[in-house]
Amino acid sequence: MNDNHPAGQGPTRPLTVADVLALPVMAAGRPQVVTGVPHLDRPVRWVHITELTDPASFLKGGELVLTTGMPLPEDAAGVRRYVDELADVGAAALVIELVRRYHRPPDALVDACRLRGLPLVTLAKDVNFLEVTQVVHALLLGNQADAMRRTQRIHEAFTALTLHGAGPEDVVRAAAEMSGRTVVLENLVHQALICEPSGSTVDEALTDWEQRSRATRPGDRTAICGPEGWLTAPVEYQGERWGRVAMLPARTDGGPVFGPEDITVLERTAMALTVARLIHPTPWERTAHRNALRDLVERRHHSAEDARARCAALGLPSDRNRFVATVVDLRTGNGGAEPETRLFQELRAAGVPALVGELAPDRIGILLALRPSQPWRPIVERLCSTALGLASQAVVSVGSEVTDLSDSARSFREAARVAEATPPGQPLPPDRSFHELSDIGLRRLLYALREDTRIQEYTEQQLGRLIDHDTQHGTGLLTTLRHYLDAAGNKTTAARRGGLSRETMYQRLRTIERLLDWDLESGEQRTELHVALMALDVLRAH
Structure with missing residues (x-):
């Protein structure tokens, strides 16, 4: 385990050979590493004091072996056998005291330890081996107790998560x-x-x-x-x-x-x-797609590289350089994962890589990944057929094509704006089954903004006095104004459409100008009133 954790929270690093050599009780002996410097990070499981010629038979691996050197064989072959047995059993290191028998490590011992990669450490001064054992074992036992407590905390944490x-x-x-x-x-x-x-x-x-x-x-x-x-x-x-x-x-x-x-x-x-x-119960693949799409839409990725790697790991090819966002509004009020699954299966059957996920209740987002020459309109038409099979009133909206995954948020934002500007029952364009940004005219823009209080205030400011007059006196001035504006200011045409005489039309228009304090001969003022009428229609209809 690494030890890059906040204090008191993470695991303690295992005690290593280097750690033991740095302890004051060992440092007092002036330790010198003769061989195996690269292996000083070996963990020490225990300390073993021995004066036997075959100490390996009492070891299990991971021990730091302490000896005065007295039991070492005289011959080089015996020394090699001694070292081989220690290395084979997995001893962490051999520490030899150069006080009694030796004053420098035997060449045969150095060569054997170097050959087997066994750390050989010499002590120039007398060290109390028993004290070394006590100190190291206390540290090891303390680590074990800490490890047990940490393991218990792990179990408790996951139990709490499950509960x-x-x-x-x-x-x-x-x-x-x-x-x-x-x-x-x-x-x-x-x-x-x-x-x-x-x-x-x-x-x-x-x-x-x-x-x-x-x-x-x-x-x-x-x-x-x-x-x-x-x-x-x-x-x-x-x-x-x-x-x-x-x-x-x-x-x-x-x-x-x-x-x-x-x-x-x-x-x-x-x-x-x-x-x-x-x-x-929701399939986790669907949840993963949802989360990835929402992060793209809301630009929650740390970097463009993170976004590409995450989407590629979900099956969206990272080598595609054209993307189109599509939004399917089912408008059923049911929700659920089935529509996502059906749309994803349809795309998979068509061999089109895509991310499919619910962006909001009843609104499904789809990000198409396209090859350079692959047209997207036939694919979206296929999605429209599936969506209408799921819900007859479904509305499919499409954003603009983008060439970088990090720009998909813009494509989704455009598709969402198209969806917001599409009222129920909005007729489809004659050549397709979906809506796109170019379809949004003034009336659909006002529909998208219908909940904005500024639109409501503007409508009331422009037409409120006229509506109040009609209500109080039973007149139809608002209808007359509508005929006049629809006729682009042509009074004769407006009179015919309203079933009025020209004189009555003129009289009503003068009354409208007086009530509103507007000049109906002004093109700009007529435009403002026309916008207000459209907004009023949208607000009353929805």
Whole structure:
């Protein structure tokens, strides 16, 4: 485990040979490392004092062996055998005191230790080996007690997550925070559904994810595997393997890549994810698409590289250079994951890579990734057919084509504006089944802005006195004004449309001018009144 954690929260680094040599009780002997300098980071599991010619038979590995040198064989072959047995059993280091028998380490011992990569340390002064044992063992036992307490906290944390019904994002985030490592949840086809980076970026974690993941063969248990040394654990659902969770090694680590606590964290992560899968019925692939789309729309990615890596890890080709955002408003009030699934399946059947996810209740966002020469209109027409099959009143809106994934937010924003400016029952253009930005005229723009109080205030300011007069006196001046404006100021045409004589029309227009204090011969003022009438129609209809 690494030790880059906040004080009191993370794991303690294992005690190493270098740590023991730095202890005051050892430093008093003026230790000198003769061989094995690169291996001083070996963890020390125990300290063993010996004056036997075959100490390896009493060792289990990881021991720091202390000796006065008295039992060393006289012959070089015996010395080599002595060192080989220590190295074979996995001793951490050999410490020899140069006080009684030797005043310099024998050449045969130095050569044997160097050959086997066993750290050989000499002590120039007498050291109380028993005191060394007591100090080191106290430290080791203290570390073990700390490790037990940390393991207990890990179990308690995941138990609390499960009891609170945590979703997969919460579980993976907790694993990354506890381990200080990047943690990734993937499905069986090697799509990274959730990535919680720690000490790295999403880009660094997920670039070429599928290729790297396929090179890391799955196992039946928690294990370190693959060329990058990932720690992985299988995730099951109803007795069948569903995917796996991977903990990535940190870029810089002074000790072992993964320790027992990492394994505990990942195993509990896998268990908690299994429970979360049972609690949260929405397919996690759909949730991953939703989250990725919402992050794109709201520009929540740290960088364009992070966005590309995350989307590519979900199956959106990173080499595509054309993207189109589509918004499907079902307008049913039902919601649910089925429409997302149906639309995604339709695109997959057409061989079109895309992200599909719910952006808001009853509103589904779709990001199409297109090849350079691939037209998008036939694809959207196919989506329209599916959407209308799901809901007869569905409205499909399209944003402009963009050439960079980071610009997809603009395409989605345009598609959303088109959707907001499309009232129920809005006729479709004659040549297509969807709406786009060029379809928005003045009336649809006012419809989109209908909840803005400034539009409401403007309408009341322009027409309020006329409406009040009609209400109080039973006149139809508002209708007369509408006929006049629709006729572009032609009084004869307006009179004919209203079934009025020319004289009556003139009289009514003078009354309108007096009530509103407007000059109806002014083109600008007629335009302002026409806009107010359109706004009034929109406000009354909706």
